[in-house]
Amino acid sequence: MNARRVINGIAALTVGLLASSVPGPAPAQAAGNYWVYISAPTWQGNCPQGGSVKYMWAMISDSWSGGDAGDDLVYGRAYANVTQDVVTQPTCYNGSRSYVGPATSHSIRPTRNGQTWWMGPSGVSHN
Template sequence: MLKARLKNLSVALSVLGLAFSGTVATQGTAQAAGYGWVYISFPKWLGNCPNATVTGIQAYTDYWNTNWDWGDDLVYGKVALNQRNTIIGNLYCKRPGGGYYQAVARYDVVPTRNGQTVWVGPTGWRRN
């Protein structure tokens, strides 16, 4: 009698296992975002540093930040590809006789490929 009950239990567990594996196989699996590195530019033509030149950048994305990069209007930042990424920047604007700091508004951009250039400024954003 015990042997028959064990056999029935074994059959029930096998059927349950098949049903469970079928359920798991039909569910979609979550896919992690692909990450990449893009050039983030703060150009004058998007309203950055009026009457001056961008010479310093402190920038943030959801996955990366830099503590003042000097010399031009470009940084290289880590982003999630094909997803919305928040970019925030502070700029140092140099002009004859001095300079000033400019805060760049928060922008949500969607880079689509590694090595892409994303341009951001007070008048909006673009990508190539």
């Protein structure tokens, strides 16, 4: 499967999903922005048909945080000390076959710059 087609498919899939679930802007009392790592590791159930995550994208709160090829990690901006939603979706590779893994949504509340959040169908954890 062509990588561009996978990315375009993921983007189209999420437009409707996010339109109804994206929270409004952060409260004015937010302490500023942090940069956090969002990870969709295989051990969190992100590749249920086998293989490993080789591309993923993430949306934190109401803004696109980006995607990253080659691993299961995205570095994105999040509101400090504010609970916000994160939506992720991986692309998994199993040998010569690729497929789109499950989209997930979890809430995070970053308390420091550089925190890592591991998320997937099995749940969410952080350091």
